[in-house]
Amino acid sequence: MRATGARRSPAWLPVTWCLTRLVLLLFVLKVYVFPGPDVTSDVSVIYQGWYDVLRTGTFPRGDVTWQYPPAAALAILSPGLLPLLDYATAFYALVCVTDLTVLALLTYAGRRPGRSLRGAWVWVAGVPLIGPTVYARYDVMVTAVAVAALLAGARHPRAMGALAAFGALLKVWPVMLLLAARRRAVWGSALATGIAVAGALVLAMPGGFAFLTAQRDRGTEVESLGALVFHVARHFGWEGTVLLNYGSIEFLGPYVSAVSTAALFLTGAAFAWLVLWRLLARRFEEHTVADAAFVAVLMFTTTSRVISPQYMVWLVGLAAVCLYFPASRMRTPVVLVLAACLVTVLEFPLYFANVVASDGLGLTLLFLRNGLLVAATLLAARALWRATIPRTLPAPVPAQPARADETPVTS
Incomplete structure (x- = not known):
C-alpha cells in the first residue's frame, strides 16, 4: 500500500467497522427486523438450551443438533461472563467484542513493514456482507482464534500450534491451518494443546465426542452444492421433501443418500489433492501457510x-490474513468469496423461502453463490499449485557428435 493510503486506512477502518457493526447489532437485537426467517432463534432457543444443560456438568448428548467438538462448550457458556445481561444480549455483545479484536489484530499486524491493511479491510467489509446471521452464531469466535493463529505463525510457531489446536476443538476446521506448517514446534504444540484441552473437557463433562455420530448421520442441506441436484429434480417430478433434520433444512427422499455419498467422495478427493500438494510443494514463502489454509477451507x-451462511465468515477471516501479505496469490479468489458473501445474505435469510421452494429466484441465487465458491476454489487451488510446485525442467539436449568432415577448432 502507498504511504498515503496507509495513513488514511487506520482512520476509516474503525469508523466503517462501527457503522456496519451497529447495523448488525440493531438487527440481532430486533430494533429493526431483518426480512426472512428469524436468525436469532439459534441463540435464544438452541444455544440457551445447551447453556442450561452444560451448566449441569454434561454435554447435551441426547440432542442431535449438538454437532460440535468439546471446546464449543466454552463458547456456549461464555455469556455467563456477563450476568447482568440476558443470555442472547450477552452473546451478541461478546461476538461484537471478538469481531473488534480481529480488526485490532489485523490492523496492528498490517501496519508492520512489508505488510498490508488490505486484510483489515477485507474483514471490515466481508463480515457485514453475510448479514445478521454472522452475529447469531459462534463462528466469529472460532474465526478469531484461526486469525490469531495465522498471524502468530511466523514469529511464534508454538503459539500458532496451540491456537490452531484450540480452534479445532471449537469447530474442527482450524486444524487445516497446520497444512503448510513445517516447523516441528508448531505440530508439537498443537498435539500437546489438543490432548490437554480435550482431555480436561472430557474429564470435566462426559459426552464430549458424541458429536461425531451426529455429523456422520447428516444429509444434504438445501444450500449445499449437492442440493442443486434436487432443486432441479423437483421440477421434473422428484418425490422427496424438505424438512428440518439434524438442525438444518435438508432434502429427504430418493437418491439423497447417493448425493450425500458423492459429496463425501468430493471431500475425500479434495483431501487427496491437498496431500499430493503437500508432498510436491517445494517453494514456501511467508504467505504460503495462510494461502494453503484458505484453499483447504474453501x-x-x-x-x-452443508453450506450454512455462517461458514462464510471462516473464509472471510482466512481471506483477510491472506491479503495481509502483499505477495499472496489469493486476490481474485478473495474477491469471489466476498461476492459469494453478498449473494449468501440474499439466499439466507432474505429469500430463503424461495430457496426452500426451489423456485426460479431461489435456484438463481443458489447457482450463483455456489458457482462463485466453486470458481474461487478452483482458482485458489491453481494459484497455490503454481506458486509452490516448480515446473519440470525440460530435459537437456544431448550434445551432437562432430561430423567426420568437420575440422575441430584448436587453439
Whole structure:
C-alpha cells in the first residue's frame, strides 16, 4: 500500500467497522427486523438450551443438533461472563467484542513493514456482507482464534500450534491451518494443546465426542452444492421433501443418500489433492501457510453436505490474513468469496423461502453463490499449485557428435 493510503486506512477502518457493526447489532437485537426467517432463534432457543444443560456438568448428548467438538462448550457458556445481561444480549455483545479484536489484530499486524491493511479491510467489509446471521452464531469466535493463529505463525510457531489446536476443538476446521506448517514446534504444540484441552473437557463433562455420530448421520442441506441436484429434480417430478433434520433444512427422499455419498467422495478427493500438494510443494514463502489454509477451507466448505451462511465468515477471516501479505496469490479468489458473501445474505435469510421452494429466484441465487465458491476454489487451488510446485525442467539436449568432415577448432 502507498504511504498515503496507509495513513488514511487506520482512520476509516474503525469508523466503517462501527457503522456496519451497529447495523448488525440493531438487527440481532430486533430494533429493526431483518426480512426472512428469524436468525436469532439459534441463540435464544438452541444455544440457551445447551447453556442450561452444560451448566449441569454434561454435554447435551441426547440432542442431535449438538454437532460440535468439546471446546464449543466454552463458547456456549461464555455469556455467563456477563450476568447482568440476558443470555442472547450477552452473546451478541461478546461476538461484537471478538469481531473488534480481529480488526485490532489485523490492523496492528498490517501496519508492520512489508505488510498490508488490505486484510483489515477485507474483514471490515466481508463480515457485514453475510448479514445478521454472522452475529447469531459462534463462528466469529472460532474465526478469531484461526486469525490469531495465522498471524502468530511466523514469529511464534508454538503459539500458532496451540491456537490452531484450540480452534479445532471449537469447530474442527482450524486444524487445516497446520497444512503448510513445517516447523516441528508448531505440530508439537498443537498435539500437546489438543490432548490437554480435550482431555480436561472430557474429564470435566462426559459426552464430549458424541458429536461425531451426529455429523456422520447428516444429509444434504438445501444450500449445499449437492442440493442443486434436487432443486432441479423437483421440477421434473422428484418425490422427496424438505424438512428440518439434524438442525438444518435438508432434502429427504430418493437418491439423497447417493448425493450425500458423492459429496463425501468430493471431500475425500479434495483431501487427496491437498496431500499430493503437500508432498510436491517445494517453494514456501511467508504467505504460503495462510494461502494453503484458505484453499483447504474453501475446498472443504464447497464440497460439504452443508453450506450454512455462517461458514462464510471462516473464509472471510482466512481471506483477510491472506491479503495481509502483499505477495499472496489469493486476490481474485478473495474477491469471489466476498461476492459469494453478498449473494449468501440474499439466499439466507432474505429469500430463503424461495430457496426452500426451489423456485426460479431461489435456484438463481443458489447457482450463483455456489458457482462463485466453486470458481474461487478452483482458482485458489491453481494459484497455490503454481506458486509452490516448480515446473519440470525440460530435459537437456544431448550434445551432437562432430561430423567426420568437420575440422575441430584448436587453439
